[in-house]
Amino acid sequence: MKILYTESSPNIGGQELQALAQMAAMQRAGHSVMLACRENSRIAAEAVRQQTAVTYIPFRNSLHFSSVWRLRRLVLAFRPDMVVCHSGHDSNTVALTRATLTGGAGRFSIVRQKTYLTRKMKVFSLNHFCDAVAVPGQAMKEALQAAGCTNTIRVVSPGFDFDAIREAMSMPLPEHVREWLEARAPHPVIVQIGMLRPEKGLEFMLKTLFHLKREGGQFHWLIVGGGRPEEERLLRRKIHALGM
Template identity: 30%
Template sequence: MKILHTEASAGWGGQELRILAEMQGLRERGHTLELAAPASARIHREAAALGFTVHDVPIARKNLRGVLALRRLLRSRDFDVVNTHSSTDSWLAALANALSPRRVPLVRTRHISAPVPRNPATRWLYNRAAAAIVTTGEKLREELREGNGFRDVTIRSVPTGIDPERFHPADAAAARAELGLPALFTVGIVATLRSWKGHRYLIDAVGQLRAQGQDLQLLIVGDGPQREALEAQVAAAGWSEVVRFAGHDPRPERWLRAMDLFVLPSYANEGVPQALMQAMMSGLPCITTSIGAIGEVARDGETALVVPTQDTQALAAAIARLQQDTGLRQRLGQAARAFALAHCTLAAMCDAMEEVFSSARAQPR
């Protein structure tokens, strides 16, 4: 198949990483993958660096220029399927497709759990303009079907797939030595530095434990709009020696291997977070919340510990529990990797997306 992905967002996080991973996985299976995105978007540069054909289109905002540009692209390239990812490019692609003499099946992927408007225009976009909808979690799928009433279109949950050879259990002490980190019990997070990822609660929780005499450090991997505020929080509390900001690294597995414990205290907008699945595939014991579709993979006491959102005390208690209980850490880590291997591999994601695209292409136009 010849598949066009569209992405309007200039951001960089799990959504963009999933798009590129999916494109690479399907390219290896013989499909042709191209991307339409503004030249200013980071995914535009990253996809080009991976050798994909990338089209510079003015789709960062909803406007007629974007519709016409996508219409020209669809008419000129003979795509079998278009896969849209953010709200803006989904609207522009749908309108461009509706105005084209030859319509291309449109698959809309919903990566996050933010509410979808309930109005006639949105019902048209999801129920009529889309040949299929993909969500990153079952809870998101059910909300679209039951909450929004989108029942005239196939909706399928396809969790983000992780490469088990790239993300695997490792000797944390050896990994810390390789990265030049202190030989301390290491709590870590890999996430874009956005407010709703909950970094500030994790910083406070680790600070409380340090004040109580617990010997541990915090590793924050990622970059984003909240970095300055989080660094100021750490500096004001005097915790700079035990909180390290590693920044963004295209090889997050290096840092995951250095962790004893992974924490993701998100309180909004999640589907099934890619970083959480990477940590689980790496065999790390995890602490997280049940926001969005996280509960589908993080089952309290089985594959992770689940705490209330925005609750520093509960977060600190869970960290202390796992720091003190080596057996529980091992059991949760092993169960997390077993779950990820059974449900969330890169191969499984590519299998599912191939089925979605093939089915969409076969629909009458």
């Protein structure tokens, strides 16, 4: 089977890591796999490292005609049986691309993977722009159905490469993190992992820890994640403003 994965995010987080693990597993199972993503994105570098074929699509928004044109050329050349999408931008772009194709080239299935839910769930594209929705758990399936998703929803439990996790555990900390810890008193370290985006709860955590510190709590807060430079600058300003 020929499987095309799409990813519009320039950064890397849980859903991108899940896609990388799935692509590697599909390749080991003998399928032909390709990733369509933004040039210079974090997932592109990781896909190349694991020897997954990569092609570059801008994915600037859901109605970016240059992306539709490039994706159309890719589909005509690769002829995927299935396209697995991870966000609204790339899912909508794939649906528009399929609408421009005739004959066998446009008969591929579109699977939309949802790895998290937002407060305001929009289900129009899930109902009309894909053939099935894949979620990691039953609770997410039920939440989407309650929000009005009438499309086929399948639970696909995420896989974990425990050997890779064990190997990573034995590796030394990055030098800048080690130096940061060694320069501070030996208090407990609270580690928060997540991309630097408002919905990840970093500001909520900052306010919570600020009150905990004001009550006498002694700890260090280590944020592990990346994101847009402007989001990082904003978070740093808030941290400094609270004396954290």
